[in-house]
Amino acid sequence: MSRFYALELFAPGVEDLSVKVPPLPPLVTKHIYYNTTPTKVWTSHPNGIYDPGAQNIEFDVLIYALAMGSAPSFLITVEGLSFEDVKQYNNFHNYGIKLYAGMLPGLPLADNQPTPGLIAQGYVQQGIGNWVGEQMTVTFVCYWGIFTPDQPGPIVFHWSPGQSLASALHQCIAQAYKGYKLSINISGNPATSRVVAHISSTLGSFAFWLQQYTKTATYPGVSIYHNNDGSIVVTDKNVTNAKITTLRFTDLIGQPTWAGGENEALALDVVTALRSDISAGTMLKMPNVDVDMPGLVFELPTLTNASVNYKLAFKGEFMVASARYVGNFRSTNAAEWASVFRCYGQ
Numbered sequence: 001m002s003r004f005y006a007l008e009l010f011a012p013g014v015e016d017l018s019v020k021v022p023p024l025p026p027l028v029t030k031h032i033y034y035n036t037t038p039t040k041v042w043t044s045h046p047n048g049i050y051d052p053g054a055q056n057i058e059f060d061v062l063i064y065a066l067a068m069g070s071a072p073s074f075l076i077t078v079e080g081l082s083f084e085d086v087k088q089y090n091n092f093h094n095y096g097i098k099l100y101a102g103m104l105p106g107l108p109l110a111d112n113q114p115t116p117g118l119i120a121q122g123y124v125q126q127g128i129g130n131w132v133g134e135q136m137t138v139t140f141v142c143y144w145g146i147f148t149p150d151q152p153g154p155i156v157f158h159w160s161p162g163q164s165l166a167s168a169l170h171q172c173i174a175q176a177y178k179g180y181k182l183s184i185n186i187s188g189n190p191a192t193s194r195v196v197a198h199i200s201s202t203l204g205s206f207a208f209w210l211q212q213y214t215k216t217a218t219y220p221g222v223s224i225y226h227n228n229d230g231s232i233v234v235t236d237k238n239v240t241n242a243k244i245t246t247l248r249f250t251d252l253i254g255q256p257t258w259a260g261g262e263n264e265a266l267a268l269d270v271v272t273a274l275r276s277d278i279s280a281g282t283m284l285k286m287p288n289v290d291v292d293m294p295g296l297v298f299e300l301p302t303l304t305n306a307s308v309n310y311k312l313a314f315k316g317e318f319m320v321a322s323a324r325y326v327g328n329f330r331s332t333n334a335a336e337w338a339s340v341f342r343c344y345g346q
Helices: 083-087 165-176 203-214
Strands: 002-010 040-043 057-063 073-079 096-104 117-132 135-143 155-159 182-185 196-200 223-226 232-235 244-246 267-273 283-285 317-328 337-345
Touching (some): 057 096, 057 117, 073 117, 083 117, 155 203, 165 203, 196 203, 203 223
Parallel strands (some): 244 283
Antiparallel strands (some): 002 096, 057 073, 057 317, 073 135, 117 135, 155 196, 267 337, 283 317, 317 337
């Protein structure tokens, strides 16, 4: 398999000639729109042909439940740029940014791979140019959401008796984040006997309040995620309508491992080659493998350090709760062009 990336920057444009993907935070009097054609593109495959002299790129993108706190952000560094590009680092402020990455068919596994897709989307809060020795780089500090602690905005939630929680959340988030794709997958039918109203300044603070308000001894509560494609996902680990992705043995980098930790007996960490088709809310189905498959590692109950969760191999389906996309294009380490998924058993 061969690695692929394409980093696109979109200059702010005008409304009648552009589309707003995505809107910017309210540091201006109205939303800024972006040109539909990228202003700048760095890619490993210009015109679909591999370029051995392509710039190196490094990134670390984390998708997690926003109730965990902090503003959703990510870093992207491009190496081997021209001096003209490095001089422009400060002009990239407020540019729209999209990162596509993944694997293409090629040696050593020349088979069908998931098509490379959108790993991250947002806007550039700051560009940092650097020149050390012979290496010139630009690092983009990027944010996903339009409301941050520095640039708060109104997120107004109103839940009336007889109204479904999914409907109330849709009205709240769709109004605050106009133009964003929204996916709500809530099991059961949570109801309220009184009017519930809440105002938040960021999606993270709203997500924290929502999870605490809806969580019970038997119900995990409702979580909100920013997804890798720029969409907003609202879920309570409902698997009814969840997307199911079956992994192959050759997709894995190393053996899936129990994550451990208090109250995480069923938490599982899975590492695969970099792929964009799996994110928070996806169901992963572990590959069916034979006990004597070469390279398979498993625990036996006779070992002194064997856990109560021993199996010949991890089997069944697990819900992805968080995802991390790590990239270093020119690294020879497979783990530096990979996706890491934290999953929970059902």
